[in-house]
Structures are given as C-alpha cells and as structure tokens.
Amino acid sequence: xxxxxxxxxxxxxxxxxxxxxxxxxxxxxxxxxxxxxxxxxxxxxxxxxxxxxxxxxxxxxxxxxxxxxxxxxxxxxxxxxxxxxxxxxxxxxxxxxxxxxxxxxxxxxxxxxxxxxxxxxxxxxxxxxxxxxxxxxxxxxxxxxxxxxxxxxxxxxxxxxxxxxxxxxxxxxxxxxxxxxxxxxxxxxxxxxxxxxxxxxxxxxxxxxxxxxxxxxxxxxxxxxxxxxxxxxxxxxxxxxxxxxxxxxxxxxxxxxxxxxxxxxxxxxxxxxxxxxxxxxxxxxxxxxxxxxxxxxxxxxxxxxxxxxxxxxxxxxxxxxxxxxxxxxxxxxxxxxxxxxxxxxxxxxxxxxxxxxxxxxxxxxxxxxxxxxxxxxxxxxxxxxxxxxxxxxxxxxxxxxxxxxxxxxxxxxxxxxxxxxxxxxxxxxxxxxxxxxxxxxxxxxxxxxxxxxxxxxxxxxxxxxxxxxxxxxxxxxxxxxxxxxxxxxxxxxxxxxxxxxxxxxxxxxxxxxxxxxxxxxxxxxxxxxxxxxxxxxxxxxxxxxxxxxxxxxxxxxxxxxxxxxxxxxxxxxxxxxxxxxxxxxxxxxxxxxxxxxxxxxxx
Ligand code: ARG
Numbered sequence: 001x002x003x004x005x006x007x008x009x010x011x012x013x014x015x016x017x018x019x020x021x022x023x024x025x026x027x028x029x030x031x032x033x034x035x036x037x038x039x040x041x042x043x044x045x046x047x048x049x050x051x052x053x054x055x056x057x058x059x060x061x062x063x064x065x066x067x068x069x070x071x072x073x074x075x076x077x078x079x080x081x082x083x084x085x086x087x088x089x090x091x092x093x094x095x096x097x098x099x100x101x102x103x104x105x106x107x108x109x110x111x112x113x114x115x116x117x118x119x120x121x122x123x124x125x126x127x128x129x130x131x132x133x134x135x136x137x138x139x140x141x142x143x144x145x146x147x148x149x150x151x152x153x154x155x156x157x158x159x160x161x162x163x164x165x166x167x168x169x170x171x172x173x174x175x176x177x178x179x180x181x182x183x184x185x186x187x188x189x190x191x192x193x194x195x196x197x198x199x200x201x202x203x204x205x206x207x208x209x210x211x212x213x214x215x216x217x218x219x220x221x222x223x224x225x226x227x228x229x230x231x232x233x234x235x236x237x238x239x240x241x242x243x244x245x246x247x248x249x250x251x252x253x254x255x256x257x258x259x260x261x262x263x264x265x266x267x268x269x270x271x272x273x274x275x276x277x278x279x280x281x282x283x284x285x286x287x288x289x290x291x292x293x294x295x296x297x298x299x300x301x302x303x304x305x306x307x308x309x310x311x312x313x314x315x316x317x318x319x320x321x322x323x324x325x326x327x328x329x330x331x332x333x334x335x336x337x338x339x340x341x342x343x344x345x346x347x348x349x350x351x352x353x354x355x356x357x358x359x360x361x362x363x364x365x366x367x368x369x370x371x372x373x374x375x376x377x378x379x380x381x382x383x384x385x386x387x388x389x390x391x392x393x394x395x396x397x398x399x400x401x402x403x404x405x406x407x408x409x410x411x412x413x414x415x416x417x418x419x420x421x422x423x424x425x426x427x428x429x430x431x432x433x434x435x436x437x438x439x440x441x442x443x444x445x446x447x448x449x450x451x452x453x454x455x456x457x458x459x460x461x462x463x464x465x466x467x468x469x470x471x472x473x474x475x476x477x478x479x480x481x482x483x484x485x486x487x488x489x490x491x492x493x494x495x496x497x498x499x500x501x502x503x504x505x506x507x508x509x510x511x512x513x514x515x516x517x518x519x520x521x522x523x524x525x526x527x528x529x530x531x532x533x534x535x536x537x538x539x540x541x542x543x544x545x546x547x548x549x550x551x552x553x554x555x556x557x558x559x560x561x562x563x564x565x566x567x568x569x570x571x572x573x574x575x576x577x578x579x580x581x582x583x584x585x586x587x588x589x590x591x592x593x594x595x596x597x598x599x600x601x602x603x
Contacts (some may be wrong), residue, residue: 001407001523002130002172003113004317005108007055008045009085009089009096011037012104014057017080022066034061053097053104054112054464054518060101070101078103095280109514113505116521120583121499126366127154130522133174136346140165140176140391143272145258146183147279148192150210151266152410153465154303154355157396160454162353162597163390165270172531173592177275177345181337182263184256184279184332188217190238193231193251195220209258214410238327242284266413270447271596287328290336291321294368294555311367319364334365340385350384351534356460358363359537360388391534394462396454416465421446423471424479428603431473441600445471445479448597452478459538476544481592482600484547486553487583489601494576495567507576512552519546523587527594536595543591 015037023036027536035039040057045307047056066073076509078098085094096105120127138371142162145155163402195216196205205212224230238250256279267273291307294300299309305324311317321332352362366388373383398411424445428435452468456477457463473479490501508517530538558564566577587600 002128002132002528004521005043006094006105006112006521008037008039008083009088010055010057010096010105011041011044011426013081013088014077016084017077019139020080020372021076028049033165037488047102047104051516052099053106054521055105057102057103057105058101063101068462068513071098074098074101074103079347089161107518109507109517112521113508113514117175117505117579117583118505120312120520120586121579122420124586125593127586128527128590129171129173130524131173132528133169133172133176136174136348138169138176139179139341139345139347139350140169140353141179141181141219141351142166143263143267143274144181144354145185145259145263146188148189148213148255150214150410151263151413153396153413154410154418155391155400155513156416156450157393157415157454157463158353158355159270159272160451160596161391161393161459162351163270163352164455164539164594165351165534166273167594167596168527168530168539169306173347178273178591179341180274180277182259182279183283184329185281186335187327189219189232189241189252189255190234190236191224191230192216192255193237193241193248196251205254205258210262211228213255213258219528228304231454235327237326239495242327252386262414264506266417269417269443270451271598277348280333282329282335283333283340286336286340287332289340290339292331294321294372297372299368299371299375309368309371310365313363313367316360316364316367319368331368331472332363333363335368336387338365338369338384347387350388351391351541352389353393355392358394359390362392366390379437389534391459393459394457397464400464401467416447417450419467420450420471422450423467427471427473427479432603435602437602440603444549444598445482445603448478448482449590450478451596452540453480455536455540460534478597481543481588481603482597484550485585485588485592485593485599486601486603488550488581488588491566491581492578492585495574497571497575497578499579499582503579504572505576505579507573508580510553510556512549512556513577516546516553516580519549520583522595523591530594539591539594543588543595546588548582553580585598 014474015035018035034043043061044055044057045054058070059077060070062068062073063070075098078096081096081103085096093108093111094105095108096103098104123129140162142165143155143159145151161176166176169176192213196556199219200212200216220230220234222233237248241252271545291300294309300307300321301318302308303308303318306320307322308318308320312320319331320329321335322328338350341347354362366385369388371383375384421442424442425438427445428442453465454463469475470477472477473483508514519542524544526538530536555564556564566581567574
C-alpha cells in the first residue's frame, strides 16, 4: 500500500506519545497492538469538514483500557505529539489539536503544496504509481459474455469494473493478466442448434446474424414451454456437439464467429482491453483429469446417478460435476479453469468479476478446491485457496426494469451506445456547435457516460440506468468529469507563460485552492484504496470531489463580486495558479484513464 507520508509521521509520533504517557499502564487486558503505529495509521479518518484537518485520529477505543475520558486522552497526547514532532522536524509540517475525543491533524500547507504539486508536475501521469505489486502476478477475469446471445447491458458492468481493476493494479506495479472467458459451451448450444434446424436458415442468419440468433433463442424457449420434446432434442444435439459430430461443430463454430465479431466491436468502441481470451470450451479436454483428481482424493459421491462433491457448509448444496447422462456442467469447466490458471501462472491473486447472482456458485467452486487441496495435503505454497476471489457486483436495471434474454427483453449494448452518442451530439450542439472534432468528441462522451454509469456507486450496490441522469453534464456523471477536464485544458491553452520550475506556492493562499492541493495529495492513497477493496468506485468518488473542489476555485469571486481569474496580470500569481490547474488536469486525466474513460481536451 502506498502510504501517505504525513500520516506515517503522525502515526510514529502518536506511538511515541502513547508510550511516553501510558507506557506503564497495565495492558494485560484488551488489545495491546492498538498502540502501534500501524494500528494508529489504520485508524485514521478523514474529517467531514476539511477545515478540521487533513485527517483525524479518534481515541474513543482507548478510554476503557486506559480508564480515562476520551477528551482527556486527546488533550494529553496532543501536547506530547506536537512536542515529538517539533523535535523531529526542522520545519513544522504537522500540527495536531485535541477536539473532543479526536486528534485533528493539519499539515503545513506550503510544504504540502510544494511536495504534491512538484511531484505531479514532474511525474505527470505516473503520479500515484507504485511498485507494491512488483513480481506479483494478478489475474482478473471480466466480461465473459455468452456466445450466441447479443452483448447485453448485463455483461457491461463486469466488463467495465474488470477493465478498470486491470488498469488500477497495473498502476501499482502488479503483473496483471486480464482474461475474458466467453461462455461458448453448454446445453444452450443444443437449444440453438435445434432452433436453427427447425426455424432458421443460412440466408436469414447471414442477413442480420446477431438479431437472428436472438430470435432463434427466444423462439426456442417459447416453443419448449408448449412442447417438452424440444428440450430432449436439445440435449441430444448438445451430446452430438460434445462427441464432435462435424456438422454440429460447424454450426457451433459459426455461432461463435458471429458473436465474437459483435463482442470485439463492442470492446473496440468501449476501449476495453484483455490480455487473454479463453472460452469455456477450452477446458473440454481438461475436465476428466480434474474429476479423476477429485475421485482419487475420495471427495466424490454418486447421488441419484449424478457425480457430486458434498460440501461442509450447510448452506451450500452439493457441487454437481456430472449429470446422470455424463454431461459436464458450467462448474466442471470452472474447476478445470481454476486449476489450469493456477498451474500456468502461480498467481498471487486471481479475481473473478461476476455478478452477485453467482455468489453461492463461486463459494461452491472454491470450497471444492479447498477440500481438494486439504485432502491432498498440499503445502501452503502449492495451494490457491485464499488467493482466489469472487469480485461480486450488484444488479443493473435499465430504466427501472431488469433484463432477461429468454423473454427477449434484452437491452443491446450497441443500442445503448448509439443512443448515448446521439444524446451527446445534441448536448454538444447546444453548448459548442463549432467544436472541431465533433464526432470523435461525441463518441468519447457517449461511451464515457455509459462506462461511468457502471462505476457510479460502490460495486456491491445495484444500479439503475436512467438516460437523463447518465448524460447530465452537471450531475455526478462521466460527462461532468470530462467537461471539467476540457475546461482545465482550455485554461492551459489560454496561458502563455511557462509552468513549473520555480513557483511560489505560498501565493495559493485561498481556502478553495488549499482544499484542491489537499485532495491532490490524496490521489496515490486513493488508488491503493481502490485496489484494496477491489472497487474502482473509490477513484470515481475521488474524481467527483476533486472536480467539485476545483470548480470552486474556478468560480471564486473576489471582494467586489468579480470572478477571481486564474490568469491575470500578476505573473507570479498566474504561474502558481496555472501550475495548480496543470496538476489537477493531470490527475483528472489519469483518474479517468483508470476508470476506462477518455479525457477530451475540448467539448
Ligand atoms: N458466462 C458467464 C455468464 O454470463 C459468466 C462467466 C463468469 N466467469 C466464470 N469463470 N464463471 O453468466
């Protein structure tokens, strides 16, 4: 984790102060570690009102152990901490103050500004990068749509979160492998094949492949409700596929090609990248050995003709490996995939970005692995248990309704993007009709709005996609952040002097400016926080705060009610302010990049 330098200094000082004052207290009861600098660091909070300090340390939890009132602890330790800091520092950087049961800590603004802005202007987009992930292999699987169905907005969230996590972990120096795992195997292909034979033909399929596939899929489910023999036919067709019947395999290949072309188009538009695309069918010849391994470990059982692994968790049903007819399942392929990836990469961590609907499913699969590794008595370094994580996320509703492929109510991603771009065009026409790169910018904004909508809340929360909200330039949206970026760029274009070098940062003496500098200093920690909780939302929330804070600088009025301009006749002042603008622009652009959004320079 990239730790904040100021917080480390405070934690050290606080540890020393606690030792000095309470060192001889009997600490046999309770938690001893709470006095160590790491625990103090972890306990730091951000005050709601930034004026209270850059960070704060609540001492309430010490009251019982020290048999002292929180206020008293705070007052006593504040003095000791300040004395300690004075001894350590040539220039006073930090100052702490007791307020109620809190130690509020303020940082010396000039030092903070010099260090933060200096770092951003020299490191540019590298600001916030770290090497905590060095020599650490991290797998992240995301998107994984199902072949022979159109790319619906349902797979969008996994795609966007995973793409962002890949970028975030890369920034922290991890050796990241982004994996797409399309669903290109399973009984649904039997259904598609039967549907095609019954109601499809080459011509209609070629005319509008994606749409035709969906029609066939929906039709199958409608008709199968009335005629159960279709389901049996589908099972047989799938068996033929599993046996490698050439005509059936051919048809399956065709479905795959059609879908992949559509998916790749979507990824291209979204700017989403993968390092590897390996579908479910890749594991077809790798399942037998997994099943054999589980059998050898004595973990399998026949239950009503099917092969299962019983799990210890009473809340989980047994994991079904093979059906009565010998057909394998989705989980059989996932188990093979887990083992294959582990043997290939020996990863530090492996993430599966999949909706919360599959949370029990992943628990099952991971418990099977745990049982297997335990039964085989593997040494810790040969176990993947504990390194694999299901990164779950909430449901996506579209204008209030949930989606179902079966009923054909699917919302196509392509339509969503087209609509978003159309709305973006309207907005630009209204605001800036003469914009140079009109089409390109409309695409950036439309796509950005759609991508951002998936990151606008914590990943565990549900999302309701509503057009009016997603494209609102003033709301908490992608276009709003992009607009802020464009405005920063336009300020920089208007400035003729140079930036950086000798800058007198003491000139940034307005409260609004200081708030922006403090936020900029928080960026590196924000990135590691996002990685720690596997949630790009940390970056989203941060960028919104930073943009709002900057917009206050931008709109600030002087004593006479006139806008306090960033660029004025005062050369030194302009230079300091424009350096701040450059730093904000750099961080906003990098933050947008981490989320997967482009940053237009004009809009
Ligand atoms: N294709 C699956 C679905 O759409 C998601 C795959 C998730 N990844 C996995 N390893 N199971 O539901």
